[in-house]
Amino acid sequence: MENFxxxxxxxxxxxxxxxxxxxxxxxxxxxxxxLLYGGGSIKKNGVYDRIxxxxxxxxxETIELSGVEPNPKLSTIKRAVDVCKSENIDFILAxxxxxxxxxxxxxxxxxxxDADVWDLITKKERPSGALPFGTVVTLASAGSEMNASxxxxxxxxxxxxxxxxxxxxxxxxxxxxxxxxSVPPEQTTFGIVDIMAHVLENYFHHSLNxxxxxxxxxxxxxxxxxxGPRLLxxxxxxxxxxxxxxxxxxxxxxxxxxGSKGDWATHDLEHAVSAIHDIPHAGGISILFPNWMKHVLDxxxxxxxxxxxxxxxxxxxxxxxxxxxxLEGIEALRNFWNLLGAPQNLSEYNLTEEEIEAIADKSVxxxxxxxxxxxxxxxxxxxILKASL
Amino acid sequence: MENFxxxxxxxxxxxxxxxxxxxxxxxxxxxxxxLLYGGGSIKKNGVYDRIxxxxxxxxxETIELSGVEPNPKLSTIKRAVDVCKSENIDFILAxxxxxxxxxxxxxxxxxxxDADVWDLITKKERPSGALPFGTVVTLASAGSEMNASxxxxxxxxxxxxxxxxxxxxxxxxxxxxxxxxSVPPEQTTFGIVDIMAHVLENYFHHSLNxxxxxxxxxxxxxxxxxxGPRLLxxxxxxxxxxxxxxxxxxxxxxxxxxGSKGDWATHDLEHAVSAIHDIPHAGGISILFPNWMKHVLDxxxxxxxxxxxxxxxxxxxxxxxxxxxxLEGIEALRNFWNLLGAPQNLSEYNLTEEEIEAIADKSVxxxxxxxxxxxxxxxxxxxILKASL
Numbered sequence: 001m002e003n004f005x006x007x008x009x010x011x012x013x014x015x016x017x018x019x020x021x022x023x024x025x026x027x028x029x030x031x032x033x034x035l036l037y038g039g040g041s042i043k044k045n046g047v048y049d050r051i052x053x054x055x056x057x058x059x060x061e062t063i064e065l066s067g068v069e070p071n072p073k074l075s076t077i078k079r080a081v082d083v084c085k086s087e088n089i090d091f092i093l094a095x096x097x098x099x100x101x102x103x104x105x106x107x108x109x110x111x112x113x114d115a116d117v118w119d120l121i122t123k124k125e126r127p128s129g130a131l132p133f134g135t136v137v138t139l140a141s142a143g144s145e146m147n148a149s150x151x152x153x154x155x156x157x158x159x160x161x162x163x164x165x166x167x168x169x170x171x172x173x174x175x176x177x178x179x180x181x182s183v184p185p186e187q188t189t190f191g192i193v194d195i196m197a198h199v200l201e202n203y204f205h206h207s208l209n210x211x212x213x214x215x216x217x218x219x220x221x222x223x224x225x226x227x228g229p230r231l232l233x234x235x236x237x238x239x240x241x242x243x244x245x246x247x248x249x250x251x252x253x254x255x256x257x258x259g260s261k262g263d264w265a266t267h268d269l270e271h272a273v274s275a276i277h278d279i280p281h282a283g284g285i286s287i288l289f290p291n292w293m294k295h296v297l298d299x300x301x302x303x304x305x306x307x308x309x310x311x312x313x314x315x316x317x318x319x320x321x322x323x324x325x326x327l328e329g330i331e332a333l334r335n336f337w338n339l340l341g342a343p344q345n346l347s348e349y350n351l352t353e354e355e356i357e358a359i360a361d362k363s364v365x366x367x368x369x370x371x372x373x374x375x376x377x378x379x380x381x382x383x384i385l386k387a388s389l
Numbered sequence: 390m391e392n393f394x395x396x397x398x399x400x401x402x403x404x405x406x407x408x409x410x411x412x413x414x415x416x417x418x419x420x421x422x423x424l425l426y427g428g429g430s431i432k433k434n435g436v437y438d439r440i441x442x443x444x445x446x447x448x449x450e451t452i453e454l455s456g457v458e459p460n461p462k463l464s465t466i467k468r469a470v471d472v473c474k475s476e477n478i479d480f481i482l483a484x485x486x487x488x489x490x491x492x493x494x495x496x497x498x499x500x501x502x503d504a505d506v507w508d509l510i511t512k513k514e515r516p517s518g519a520l521p522f523g524t525v526v527t528l529a530s531a532g533s534e535m536n537a538s539x540x541x542x543x544x545x546x547x548x549x550x551x552x553x554x555x556x557x558x559x560x561x562x563x564x565x566x567x568x569x570x571s572v573p574p575e576q577t578t579f580g581i582v583d584i585m586a587h588v589l590e591n592y593f594h595h596s597l598n599x600x601x602x603x604x605x606x607x608x609x610x611x612x613x614x615x616x617g618p619r620l621l622x623x624x625x626x627x628x629x630x631x632x633x634x635x636x637x638x639x640x641x642x643x644x645x646x647x648g649s650k651g652d653w654a655t656h657d658l659e660h661a662v663s664a665i666h667d668i669p670h671a672g673g674i675s676i677l678f679p680n681w682m683k684h685v686l687d688x689x690x691x692x693x694x695x696x697x698x699x700x701x702x703x704x705x706x707x708x709x710x711x712x713x714x715x716l717e718g719i720e721a722l723r724n725f726w727n728l729l730g731a732p733q734n735l736s737e738y739n740l741t742e743e744e745i746e747a748i749a750d751k752s753v754x755x756x757x758x759x760x761x762x763x764x765x766x767x768x769x770x771x772x773i774l775k776a777s778l
Contacts, residue, residue, distance in 0.1 A: 001404070001631055001635070003403065003404025004401075005403070006401040006403070007398070009398040010396070011395070011396035012395040012396065012647075014390075014392065015392025209628040211608075211615070212609060212612050212632065212636060215605075215608030215609075215611070216605060219601060220604075223600050226600070242648075243600065243601065258401075259403065259635070
């Protein structure tokens with residue numbers, strides 16, 4: 001392992017009928033609340049009403065801001081920051097999945113500082129703090145509810161920026177698996193792909209002596225292999241929903257990279273894709289990850305791929321070269337995501353060959369090479385994108 | 390899973406040469422420090438000197454209190470509380486293993502409240518807060534460095550009391566595996582037994598749908614099976630020491646019982662043993678645990694024992710009854726602990742048959758039955774103790 005520091009102060013409140021905790025948790029920080037949510041699915045599935053009910057009569061004043069996009073936009077963040085400042089908001093309650101929670105992190109930091117929020121996100125300016133915020137999770141996917149990370153898209157500059165700050169941990173996160181019953185099949189699949197991708201990004205590293213971390217990664221992946229197809233058949237299964245919801249948290253709360261530095265090149269490349277052509281994050285990830293794997297696989301690193309193939313996908317190594325075992329593992333991942341209905345080609349989103357030139361440029365805009373397991377250049381980006389078309 | 394709340398704010402600082410973080414971390418809380426440690430092994434192995442060096446010249450004043458016992462005594466806690474109060478201590482630095490850290494938790498809560506510290510520990514009085522404290526860990530075992538739990542022995546009343554409080558999380562814990570190089574073989578073995586026992590206490594529960602938690606438990610156990618014997622051969626192996634040190638933390642930081650309630654009867658029974666006859670905690674655990682397993686194993690719960698046998702101890706279930714597979718797993722655990730040199734019988738500590746009557750009484754003193762996986766009465770305690778003689 002490498003030296004590491006781990007601290008994650010988020011209070012997870014997990015299970016059925018936990019909304020009753022809301023007034024008490026919020027009152028610790030204030031009583032004027034910005035309720036931040038997305039396209040309104042929480043109104044259809046009843047979560048909105050249940051939240052309003054739990055907040056009623058506790059001397060809590062709520063101002064709403066809805067319409068946070070799946071890839072949350074800087075323009076939306078700025079609008080919400082203005083509301084926080086003009087209305088003297090003292091707590092943000094984010095209700096939704098990763099996008100809404102990511103947005104809440106940006107709003108929290110923008111609202112508590114004089115500097116422009118994009119300058120804070122891009123670290124041109126240092127924040128001195130953030131408004132406190134909490135989350136009610138309605139999508140098992142990003143795990144943003146238990147980490148400090150956020151991704152915001154600036155459409156003016158076509159930049160999709162991943163960032164974090166010590167101030168952007170939520171004070172509490174309420175995870176009720178029943179709130180995800182109404183998530184449609186495609187989003188359920190995307191959630192599982194996203195969680196698995198987070199585990200895989202952490203899994204591909206060169207740190208030595210990480211048997212526990214490897215075991216945790218493999219446990220989560222196997223659990224999702226087992227759960228995913230059954231969940232698509234039984235979307236109202238509490239047990240299956242809770243399994244996915246907990247795995248989403250564990251995949252991204254910092255535990256899996258205690259003592260190691262994961263790759264994250266596929267996420268970087270997907271951000272470049274989405275910055276040029278707005279596609280669902282997990283859709284991009286599903287397409288790119290197996291192609292990243294095939295592209296970077298070589299004699300020096302094939303042991304890691306073999307371990308994944310054998311331990312997670314039960315590939316028999318008997319009488320096969322390491323390389324062949326590794327490839328079988330990659331194929332098994334591709335097949336599993338196909339089985340769930342996840343996309344396999346960028347053309348499914350109407351991406352064109354010209355666009356992938358621009359995406360390849362974008363992927364190395366910030367620095368000439370990226371990815372920790374294997375450094376990628378513009379040429380690598382282009383090759384992976386071409387294989388993904 | 391059952392509904393749960395999880396929050397663990399401890400900052401882990403893990404790896405080689407991390408003591409440099411001390412002055413900065415402590416200065417956040419104050420500058421008058423109580424340095425709490427045990428029997429002086431930190432003076433022999435150089436950790437004491439390195440701490441003093443890192444604290445020198447930072448306007449930090451240090452008062453020392455050494456001699457914290459392996460089963461820390463209330464009398465020692467009271468002495469330390471008096472020092473904190475009379476010297477206006479504003480931060481406690483615990484240097485040692487679980488006993489010293491457990492003691493620090495009691496001192497922290499005693500120093501910040503007017504009530505008698507035993508009344509605070511036994512919840513007769515409610516604490517309003519605690520002095521902040523940090524830890525430098527020198528023994529991989531209890532995992533007390535990343536939880537709020539503590540065990541204190543009151544020799545006047547012969548009570549060994551496990552307790553916790555929301556105020557007794559350390560502000561930071563520095564875990565440098567090299568600080569455990571000098572831990573003697575017996576203590577290294579006890580550490581491994583203790584960690585495995587924590588995992589096992591969590592593993593034996595009746596909550597449904599805990600595949601991730603089971604996987605984490607099994608990963609840690611298998612990791613220790615693999616690491617333990619090699620570590621005894623190579624006590625100065627950084628990789629093996631770091632593996633055990635991280636596992637100690639993961640076994641007791643609350644992650645393994647997200648959504649389930651472990652048994653903990655063996656710990657309760659061991660506390661009764663040590664309260665009557667002062668033996669090393671892990672020594673008692675090593676003797677009692679396999680006998681607890683054999684005693685509680687029945688047709689209703691044998692699936693859990695079988696899962697342990699198959700997944701952790703690689704027992705082949707082929708052509709065997711569940712009961713036989715379960716027994717083979719228990720035997721494998723006993724053999725593994727024997728291989729590490731852990732004790733198997735209470736008579737090795739000169740416990741007598743008369744004493745086990747008193748211990749059986751003690752085990753049900755607080756309540757008539759204990760243990761969550763299977764309720765135990767005085768009769769059960771006696772049977773397990775008798776099998777352990």
